[in-house]
Amino acid sequence: VQWAMGEGRASDLRAKQMGELVFAGSAARKPSSRAMVELIFDNADKTLAGPWGAFSEISVRRVLTRDNLSAYFINGHQVRATDVRDLFMGTGLGANSYAIVSQGRIEDFANASPETRREYLEESAGVSKYKKRRHEAELRLEDTRENLERAKDIQVTRTEALEKLKAQAAVAARYDEIEKERTKTETLYFFAQAEAARNEMNAMDARAAKRRLEMDEINAKIQALEVEKADVTKRLAEANTALLAKTEDLAAIEREIAGLEAKAREAITKKTLLEAQKKNVSTYLEKTTEELRSFEAKKALLIDEIELLTTEIQNLKASEKEAEEQLSAAKLEADNRSREFQKLTITLKALEKEAADLSTKIALTVRQKDAAERDAADLANQLKKNTAPDFKRLAALKDASEKAIAAQKRAQENLTDVETKLNEARNALDEKSQAFASVRETYAGITSSLKMIEDLERQSLASGKLSSWLDKNGLTDLKRFFEEIEVPPEWGTALEAVLREKAQAIAVSRLESASGFEALPPPARLTFYVSEKTSATAPEGSLLNLVQGQARTESVLAHWLAGVFVAEDIASARALLKTLPEGSLVVTKAGHLLEKDAVTFWSTSQETGNLKRRAQIKALREKEKATADEMKAAREALDAAQRAKNQEEGKLFEAKRALTQYESEAQRLTREVTQLEADIRIYETRKGDIEKRLADARERATSAQTALAALEKTFDAADAKVLAAQEKVSDAEGAFEKSRQALTHAERHVESVRFAIREKENRLNVARERSAEADRSREMSLVRIGDFQNQLQTINDALAAVTQEDTAQETEALTKKRNVALIAKEAAAQGVTDIQNAAQTQTEQTKALASQKEAAQNALATIVADRQRFEIDFATATSRLPESADLTALRETFESERPKLTSLKARVEALSREAASLGAVNHAALEELTTQKALVENVNAQIADLEKALETITSAITKIDAQTRAVLRQTFDRVNTAFGTLFAELFKGGEAYLKFTDDDVLSAGVEMFASPPGKRLKSIMQLSGGELTLTATALVFAFFTLNPAPFCLLDEADAPLDEANQERLAGLIEKMSANTQFMMITHHRVSMSHMAQLIGVTMREAGVSRVVSVDIAQADGFVEKGAS
Structure with missing residues (x-):
């Protein structure tokens, strides 16, 4: 059983190796190719x-x-051995199962070491899952450390x-600074252009304002004429208002005339309405009188109907009594026939x-026969479909497997070669990287x-008394x-x-142009010279031979350095001077x-050394360019080495x-394979099995056919x-x-x-x-007739009161009054016409002034057109300004500095040259x-996450340990209590208990102490064999009280x-x-008498076992039946 659940050793099965478990054959049976054990569990309770x-x-x-290969299946699906062990983990059937006790091993629970007892306690506590989780956590911990x-x-x-990119980024940042400064200066240049255009626009606005005054x-x-108008x-x-008043007076008289005419029409209308009402009421009165006569006739008919219905009801009640008597007789006959029918029906059933x-x-029997025939079919x-495996394919697979292993070996060798080349590429990359770093340094x-040195030169030029004077006179850029x-x-x-101060000399085209500084001379000595192109021959050993200059400086150099010779030191100079x-x-x-009669010693200062620095700057720039070329070559070599390494990594x-x-x-x-x-x-084994089962199925079909004939x-x-019986029932x-x-007829x-x-x-x-x-x-109707008669009387009275008045005289007076009002209205209309003629004269004068205004507007349009030209220049300059330009800041700078357009343009060009001097710039740096x-x-962040994961996993392991300790401690207490109780029950007294060997329950063992009644033993080793067995049994069953296993198998535990x-x-x-569920292997009748079912294993045929099962309750029933 343990072997089927993935546990057990060959020695536990009385074999030297697993292959011995396969049936080796007998005299009458051939050997089997495999051994199989299957366990079926009822998992309805989801254990x-x-x-x-x-x-x-x-x-x-x-x-x-037979070749010692094991396969595991759960519900027909092939799984791993660990899947089977996981299935039973924590159920008491795991690796340290206390539910399966082999022959002679019951005492092992008592004789086991404290550590082994702790393992049994862990299985009972179900902490196997905790231990597995802890092991998985430890594996994840190791993986996390490697990561x-x-x-x-x-x-x-x-x-x-990152460090390499920082150096490239510094150059790129400098380039960005220069570009930023150039953009800033260029923006100021465009702003200055826009301001110049704006000034011209303002002038045009002044001229336009003059023209607008004329138009005003x-x-x-025009406005004066408008006032008159x-x-x-x-x-x-x-005048129109007066005309309107006269018209209203005339309209009022006409309305009075119309009112008299309407009054006469109203009297006629009222009389017509009263006559119509009188006609309607008369009609309603006639209809209501007719309804009254109809209701009285209907009342007479209903009285006759009531008398007729009363007579018919009395006759029907007499018929009802007679029908009820017939119904009683029919019920009695139906009951008698029903009892007779039920009696015959019971007999038929x-x-x-x-x-x-x-x-x-x-x-x-037919199903058994059909089942046997179906099984046989x-x-x-199955025998027909039991197709033999492809033996040829097996040979081909073995050959392909050998070739794959050879290819695998070649791939391993290739991997070794690639790793070697990759190491060489990495070493080369390190060398190139060091060389590049050296050149870059x-x-x-x-x-x-x-x-x-350049900063020192700029400071030298900017310091001193001359700096501000040169700047003030616009000579700084020369x-x-x-x-x-x-x-x-x-x-x-x-x-x-x-040269002394002449080294700072400034070239002019004519010396007369420098004489203008006499009124405001420089604060220190300053030389101006005229640049002329001449050629002069310098004597050997003179200073002039060492100096190289532009063609325009040859004349002044020959003059200033005439008679000046060079020597290494003062001693050599004295000798040469002679x-x-x-x-x-x-x-x-x-x-x-x-000199012949004097020696002047030189002393350096901040304002001196310009020529030496200029020479040093030239030398350093040449060296910088050569080093930059060398650095570029080193970088290319480094990139090539990097590419080579990358290629080797790709190959790897x-x-x-x-x-x-x-x-x-x-x-x-x-x-x-x-x-x-x-x-x-499997094919060979299955074929033999099918042939045997086929013969058995055919035998069962024949037996079922014989039994079927007798039953029919x-x-x-x-x-x-x-x-x-069915005919009688019918x-x-x-x-x-x-x-x-x-x-039914009587009831109906x-x-x-x-x-x-x-x-x-x-x-x-x-x-x-x-x-x-009808009475209501x-x-x-009587009430309504009275109402209609009253309404007719009222209408007749109203008709008598209606009269028609005579309005002819009043109408004639109003007609004369209307004629007077009509004459007044016509006089007011003539006055309106005169005023309209005066307004027409004013309109003509306004048109003449409008012509003058149009001429002034044309002159203004010419000025506006001129202004638009400057406005275009302004817009052009403004459009060149960046969208992000701060116009307020630009205006403040422009107002404070008032720069010239030429100076701004020169500054932009200088910055462009400086940016170009940086050479190739890695803008992506x-x-x-x-x-x-x-x-x-x-x-x-990944390192932080991994370190956090380390902490989390460590914490999880600690938590698992804490949970395991808590569960083990609780399980130990409950098992200890149950152990003492069961021990006392088996021994009818005595004392037994368990004890941890250490305070840490995760590593501590479990000691067992037991003293049967009447004994004081210091060790369980002093117990007899039977006492030791019962003590171990009490321990095993104590585990069961806490975590009952699905079944328990005891092999001769008694x-x-x-x-x-x-x-x-x-x-x-x-x-x-x-x-x-308990299964016990025993040879003792006392134990067998308590079992519900006995299973015996016999061997009628050598090497072949047969199982015989006896249900004890069923056997007792047979015995009692036979005795009776």
């Missing part, structure tokens, strides 16, 4: 949970082939890439039941030195003399010592000047993928009896049906008479109600830097016990079998 818990019946099967290490490696790589004068004249309009309105029982037996079909040093010439760096100090002509001087590298990925594919293919082919071999063995003969006799049923029809006759009585009574009630209604209608930072932050203790053990098993 077995998990993914299979939804099934009410669960089948667990293990199949072992954390990989993430940290990625973090280092991406951090290095014309408008004033308004006065005329007012007089016209007053008894005969039919007998025939039905025979028919059921026949049907059962199915088995024959050198470039950064040169750039830094160059910037420092080049100085030292910027026009070149000299070796080591002789820069010597040249500056000779050989030179009179008036010559010698300058050393340090800048000291020697492909090699790993290929290896994985070959490994998967090899594993798949191996599985197919194994499966096909197993199918072949008996059924024919029973069927004849049923037919005779006759009785006919007589009963006739009596029932007579009864009684019901029809009663219905007629109810109908007549209802008609009588309706007639009486209609008679009462007659009274209402800033974006890549952001992306790389995001990647680094992402890796940092062997060491005497009959008294066997009786106790069997009684306890019988008591606990309410919750657990």
Whole structure:
């Protein structure tokens, strides 16, 4: 049983190896190719949970082939051994099951080590799932740690890439700064253009304002005319008002005339209305009188109907009494016929039941016969369909498997080669990266030195008294003399010592232009020179030979450096001076000047050293360019190495993928070979099994056919009896049906008479109600006739009062008055016409002024057109301004600085050149830097998440341990209590208990102490064999009280016990079998007497076992039946 559930060793099954479990054959039977054990569990109570818990019946099967390959199946689905073990985890049937006790192993529960007892306690507590979860958590913890290490490696790589991008981003940022400054200056330039156009627009606005004044004068004249026109309009309105008044007077007189005419018409209308009302009331009076006569006639008819209905009801009640007497007689006859029919029906049912029982037996036998024939047909079909596996395919699969394994080996070798090349590429990449870093560091040093010297030069030019004076006079942007010439760096100090303030000289086209500064001379010595193109020959050893300048500086250089020679130091200068002509001087590298009778020593300051710095700047720029080219080459080499590494990494990925594919293919082919071999063995076994079952099915079909013939003969006799009884029942049923029809007829006759009585009574009630209604209608008609007669009298009185007045004289007076009003109206209309003529004259004057106004508007339009040209210039300049430009800030800058357009344009061009001098700029560096930072932050976030996951998993393990401790402690207390109780029950007294060996229940063992009644033992090893067995049994059953397993299997657990203790053990098993199915292997009659079913295993044939089962309750029934 344990073996079928995925547990057990070969030694537990009395075998040296698992292959010995397969039937090896006997003299009469051939060997089997596999061994199989199947367990079927009733899971209606859902004891077995998990993914299979939804099934009410669960089948667990293990199949072992002769080559020691095991296959597990749950409900016919092949699963893993761990799936089977998980199914029984926590049910008492797991790895440390206390529900299956092998022969002679019951004492092991008592003799086991404390740690083993703790494992039994864990199985009882159901903490196996906690231990599994803890193991899974530990695996996840290890995986998380590995992921954390990989993430940290990625973090280092991406951090290095981030540092590289920072340097490129710095150059890009400088470029962006220059572009920003250029955009700002260019924006100010466009704004200045817009301001110039605006000023022109303002001038045009002034001219337009002058023209508008002229138009205002014309408008004033037009307005004066409008005032006069308004006065005329007012007089016209007053004349119109007077005309309207006269017209209203005339209309009022005409309305009075119309009123007199309407009064006469009203009298006629009122008389006509009264006559119509009189006619209507007379009509209603006649209709109501007619209705009164109708109601009186209807009343007479209803009285006759009531008398007739009363007579008919009396006659129907007499008929009802006669029908009821006939109904009673029909009921008596129907009852007699019904009792006779029921008696015959009972007899028929008894005969039919007998025939039905025979028919059921026949049907059962037929089903058994059909089932046997179907089984035989199915088995024959199965035998036919039991197709033999493809033996040729097995050979092909083995060959393909060998080839796949060889390909896998080659893929592994290729992977090794690729890994070696990848390591070489990585080493090369490191070398190129170091070389690039070295060149980049050198470039950064040169750039830094160059910037420092250029800053020093700018400070030198901007400091001193001359700076503000030159700026004030607009001379700051002009080049100085030292910027026009070149000299070796080591002789820069010597040249500056000779030139002194002339090194800062400024070139002019004519010296007369510099004389203008006499009124406001510079605050310090300043030289202006005329640039001329001449050629001069310098003597050997002179300073002029070391200086290179523009063609326009040759003349002044020859003049200023005439007679100046060079020497390394003062001693050499003195020696050289003796050989030179009179008036010559010698300058050393340090800048000291020697004349025939004087020595001038040089001293450096912030305002000096320009020539030397200029030479250094030139040298550094050349070196910067060479280093930049070298850095570019190093970068290209680094990129090439990176690409090579990436290619090798791609090859590594492909090699790993290929290896994985070959490994998967090899594993798949191996599985197919194994499966096909197993199918072949299963085919052979299945064929033999089907042939055996087919013979058995045919034998059962023959036996069923013989039994069926005997049953059919008996059924024919029973069927004849049923037919005779059915004829008698049919006759009785006919007589009963006739009596029932007579009864129904009588009932219907009684019901029809009663219905007629109810109908007549209802008609009588309706007639009486209609008679009462006719009385009420007659009274209402009388009332209405009185009302109509009163209305006729009132109308006749009103007609007598209506008269027609004479209005002829009043109408004639009003007609004369209307003629006077008509004459007044015509005079007012003439006055309105005169005023309208005056208004027409004013309108003509207004048109003349409008012509003058139009000429002034044309002149203004010309000015506006000129203004629009400047407005276009303004719009053009404004459109070039960026949308994001701050116009307020631009205006403040423009107002405070008042820059010239030419200066702004020159500044924009200078910034463009500076941007171009930066060379190739990686504009994506800033974006890549952001992306790389995001990647680094992402890796940092992953590391944080992984570290958090470590904490979470560690916390989960701690929580699992805490839950396990709590469950184990609670289980221990309950098992300990149950152990003491069961021990006392088995021994009829005594004491037993359990104890942890340590405070930590997760690692502590469980010690067991037991003392039977009358004994004081210090160790359970002092117990006898029977006592030890009962003690161990009490412990096992104590586990069951907490977590009952689905079943318990005891193999000769009662062997060491005497009959008294066997009786106790069997009684306890019988008591606990309410919750657990017990199976016990025993040879003792006392134990067997308590069992519900006995199963014996015999061996009639060598090597073949047979199982014999006896139900104890059924056997007792047979014994009692035989005794009676």
